[in-house]
Amino acid sequence: MEVYKDEKKRIYLENNSIAYLFGFQVDEFIEVHEYQRGEWIIQEGMRPDFLFYVMEGAAKIYITHQNGKVSLINFISANDYIGEMELLNDVYYTKGIQASTKTICFALPFYRYRTQLMxxxxxxxxxxxxxxxxxxxxxxxxxxxxxFPLENRLADFILQTADEGIYKEKHITVCDYLGVSYRHLLHVLKQFCDKNYLQKEGRNYQIIHYDSLYKLAEVLKHN
Amino acid sequence: MEVYKDEKKRIYLENNSIAYLFGFQVDEFIEVHEYQRGEWIIQEGMRPDFLFYVMEGAAKIYITHQNGKVSLINFISANDYIGEMELLNDVYYTKGIQASTKTICFALPFYRYRTQLMxxxxxxxxxxxxxxxxxxxxxxxxxxxxxFPLENRLADFILQTADEGIYKEKHITVCDYLGVSYRHLLHVLKQFCDKNYLQKEGRNYQIIHYDSLYKLAEVLKHN
DNA sequence: TGAATAATATGAGATATCTCATATTTTCGA
DNA sequence: TCGAAAATATGAGATATCTCATATTATTCA
Structure with missing residues (x-):
């Protein structure tokens, strides 16, 4: 993790104004943090000292259950807050947040800004x-x-995350997110291939029959 | 649904101050609504005209899926807001909210207070x-x-909702809330009885072996 | 009070999903 | 560049959960 200093910080602040987020001046004590892929922005169970506002990058929120099972709770991307729960609630179990690409965020120290923010x-x-x-x-x-069964949710997820007709998410991430076992995910993916909705190309899957996936996904929408 | 008028309204306002919720005076255009068990406070898909604040009673939030399946999303009780999503977001699919007991709430008309509230x-x-x-x-x-499988979640739910050692929720409500089929819920309840965690008494279930249920529920908590 | 409706109950077979075991391939740091 | 770790892959059997069919009570309301 890198904290931007001096000139570097000044330049970043100049080029990325977030004045529209606050009714008062925050420049003085704000920090700019950069996290590398894989770094933990917040450790599970440990209260953060900052309110973060994500400018660039992507991260994932995880929670570890008592049985050791880890759930991916959600994705975080640009313009999301991090640490807002801890700002608002004195009692809160802090989830782990891990950068999945290089991530740059503004960081406002609680001790300095809490009262004003509230x-x-x-x-x-x-x-x-x-x-x-x-x-x-x-x-x-x-x-x-x-x-709904995985079939429908996966179809939706594929359509949401596919890039130019190619689906290439890591299986492990996906089973976390959709809350199914690795084995079952592969099973349903294979079905999609057997039915010619997808075609496997090395690690990736090309969408062949868009309509069928769309029909499966459509069922999720209410009205 | 009854809207309190004149004297009745005045008395209710006097006895139930919500001044602490707002930085400005709301008395003039605020309404007091009373809903009977079963009445819809908000119809699914129809934007409400009020921001509600629940003073007494209990209600349930439902959503209807395209396949006709209905999910109970959550319970609402005293000190909850209703309609806050519609206040904040211009685009929002309104869920249905049904009173499950007599429910009294304050209702602030959007057209009158939206700007000030924001x-x-x-x-x-x-x-x-x-x-x-x-x-x-x-x-x-x-x-x-x-x-986690239903076994754990149900144990938790039973402990949360049991009253003096007696569990007496309606099965239908519970399967909605926990997202399982009626059949399966009964199946797991029967298991609990077979294992002597519960004992069936007519429509109700008495908790016999608190510890076992507690152990099952405990697994849900992280750390 | 009686009929309609809601809630409870149970069986049996189908399906969705999990666990475990094990093998191969890819990625990445020392 | 080599070896460890991560990611992919597949089979087989177990289990959690669903669907459907059908009865039996309660509850409600005209």
């Missing part, structure tokens, strides 16, 4: 919107996961 | 906290539902 309508309004969108997405995903 | 730090701070807690609970429930 009284700033502009900030609170932005955060509220962020939280409500997050809650909505999560609710949708949750009720889907209970109501 | 600029009121006190209100936004309360709402933000509410949303963050909500998001946390949902996240926990979600990752649990994927990582």
């Amino acid at each position: 009284e700033d309508a502009k900030f609170l309004r932005e955060l509220t919107k962020f939280l409500s969108v997050k809650a909505t997405l999560r609710a949708a995903k949750y009720s889907q996961s209970l109501a | 600029e009121d730090a006190k209100f936004l701070r309360e709402l933000t906290k509410f949303l963050s807690v909500k998001a946390t609970l949902r996240a926990a429930k979600y990752s649990q539902s994927l990582a």
Whole structure:
């Protein structure tokens, strides 16, 4: 992890204004952090000292269960907050957040800004919107996961993440995210290939029959 | 649904102050609504005209999937907001909310208060906290539902909802909430009885072996 | 009060998903 | 560049969960 200093920090701040997020001046004590792929932005179970706002990159939120099973809870990308739960709640079990690409974020030290943030309508309004969108997405995903078999959810996931007709997510990530076993994921992928919805090309899968996948995924949408 | 008028409204407002929720005066245009068991506070798919704050009672949030399957998404009780999603987001699929007991809430008309609410730090701070807690609970429930079989989740649910050692939730509600079929729920309940964790008494179940259930539920908690 | 509706109950077979064992291939750091 | 670790792959049997069919109570309401 690198903390931008002096000139480097100044330049980054100049080129990436986040004044629109706050009703007051934050420049003085704000930091700019850069994390490499694989680095932990927050360690599971340890409260962070900063409120982060992600500018570039992507990360994943994980939680470890008592039985050792690890769940990927969600993806984080540009314009997401990190540490907002800890800002708002004194009692909160901190999830682990790991950068999955190089990730740059602004970091506001709690000890310095907590009081001001909690009284700033502009900030609170932005955060509220962020939280409500997050809650909505999560609710949708949750009720889907209970109501539909992997076949439908995977079709949706493939269409969402495929790039130019090519699906190339890591299986391990996907089973975490969709909450199924590795074995079963492969099984359903094979079915898709057998049915000619996909065609395997080395590590990747090319979408052959878009419509069939779309039909499977469509079932997830309510109305 | 009854809207309290005149004297009745005045008395209710006097006895139940919610001044602490807002940084400005809301008395003038606020309404007090009372819903009977079974009544819909919000119809699925129809945007509400009010922001509600629940004072008494309990309700359930439902969503209907395209395949006709209905999921119970969550419970609502005193001190919860309703309609906050619609206040914050112009685009939002409204879930259905049905009172499960007599429910009384304050109702603030959007057309009158929207602008002021979105600029009121006190209100936004309360709402933000509410949303963050909500998001946390949902996240926990979600990752649990994927990582553990019904046995564990049901044990937890029974301990949470049992009243003086007696569990008496309606099966239908529970399968909605836990996202399993009616048949399977009964199957696992029968197992609990066979193992002497529970003892069936007419419609209800008495908790016999608290410890065993606790052990099953404990597995859900992370650390 | 009686009929309609909701809730509870149970069996049996089907399917979705998991666990475990094991092999091969790829990636990546020392 | 070599070896460890990560990722992919596949089989086989176990288990969790679903669907459907069908009865039997409760509850509600006209």
